[in-house]
Amino acid sequence: MAERSGMVEKRGPGLWFTHLGLIIGVLIIFFPIWLAFVASTVTQPEITQPPMPLWPGDRFFENYRDALVSGVNAPVARMLANSLIMALGIAIGKIIISLLSAFAIVYFRFPGRRLFFWLIFLTLMLPVEVRIVPTYEVVAGFGMLNSYSGLIFPLIASATATFLFRQFFLTVPDELAEAARVDGARPMRFFIDILLPMSRTNIAALFVILFIYGWNQYLWPLLITTDPSMNTIVMGIKQMFPSGDDVADWPVIMATSILAMVPPIVVVISMQNLFIRGLVDSEK
């Protein structure tokens, strides 16, 4: 009897099998990253004469220095900087324009309010992958190829964040806005002194999600950065593979892959709770 009622949470041998199953799962998930890390610490011949070792070698500093300083087409340090600018630009830009427009939609009555809401809402539906050719033409027309603004603006043209802030502002009690009005606070004062501090957690959670979204973009940077010095790291890795039959410089490529993973992983792990919150919110 005691054993049965305890069967929901496992104890004894069952507990160990549960842990074992989970550990195997974790190992399977980890394996590709472990292998990439090992490859980034060994010499090229150790990889090209298979099987490669499964334990790190002693070339960590040399390989990462090679990647960061010279890379293959462009120094990886440069690509990291490009990715950072793009990810921050997308996250901050999208948060700012969304906060402003959500504020306008929720707290003001003006002609065309519903129309604007629906126009913005429509953009929820269409990922950039679907409209690449015409968007490319627009960006090229503005002379924004190989530029940060070309990397950033087309990706902040969507309404997910606006929608989230709108949902949040709707839950803020009306009394707060009324009290502010009675006190003679102008709308922007209310926005800056009351609404923004209240949205702190939402802003941070959204920042985590958008940073990763921006950092991990692939197709868009691939199209508009033809100049290697403007490549982002995520799209730059593929460009490091030689065309034809030449042998790829695996240690440098794998070091670059690890470098491409570290910033978003650090963001996810260090802000885990915010990240989960952001994820759940943005899918609601």
Added chain:
Amino acid sequence: MLPILLLLPQIVITAVFFFYPAGQAVWQSLFIPDPFGLKSQFVGLGNFEYLLGDPYYRASFVTTAIFSGLVTLVSMGMALYLALLADRLIKGAGTYRTLLIWPYAVAPAVAGVLWLFMFNTRVGVVSWYLGLLGYDWNHVLNEGEAMGLVVAASSWGRVSYNFLFFLAGLQAIPRSVIEAAAIDGAHFWTRFRTIVFPLLSPTTFFLLVVNVVYAFFETFGVIHTITSGGPQQATTILVYKVYKDGFVGQDLGGSAAQSVILLFVVGLLTIVQFKFIERRVHY
């Protein structure tokens, strides 16, 4: 005046980088540019008729269906299995969550490079050991193996995401219900089938839609890094074909028509998602 000013940044960016290009896609889909790109000829729905009659395009639809079905199945299956295990723990579920969460942060394109490295026909560790076992792995030539590899690479990072939602869903199921069934003598599998899985169905359905959307649109990086759509057309999913026909093949009208078709697919999926979310609110 103030509200318009507040809306202005978003309206301008959306108009220039969203509505105008989307409108262009619809407009271009009705024309065929002449070979010199000097002027275009209006062909009405000709591009669409051509596409729907094109065996390669139809094959790409089938490929996309198989690919997204497999990615959804593999990533959700593995995530559900791990979440069920983690949910059985009194302590430690949080630790496993931390350990499993972070592949979410790995870009699909980087995941592609990692899996390509493991299965590379010349230097890959996994393919080498497979060779030792007498299996000659070659995803460059073998269509089934190419599909398997892009499915594995696309599902891998996705397990984290699905695990998070499944674990949250499982932990929201009242313990008392499950314990009552356990006291009545229902074993794990019976409890899962009759109580846990039905109560989890909102989460499952939600993940189903989200994962299909992911497989449709966000796996471009995986395909591009591992197979470039090949061998032949075996892994050319719809989004990859828009890119290939539009940028590599310079077929603007055809690519625009494909964009418009995809637009309908996204619209449909979004409607399904919202219908479901509206329902979920009443739960």
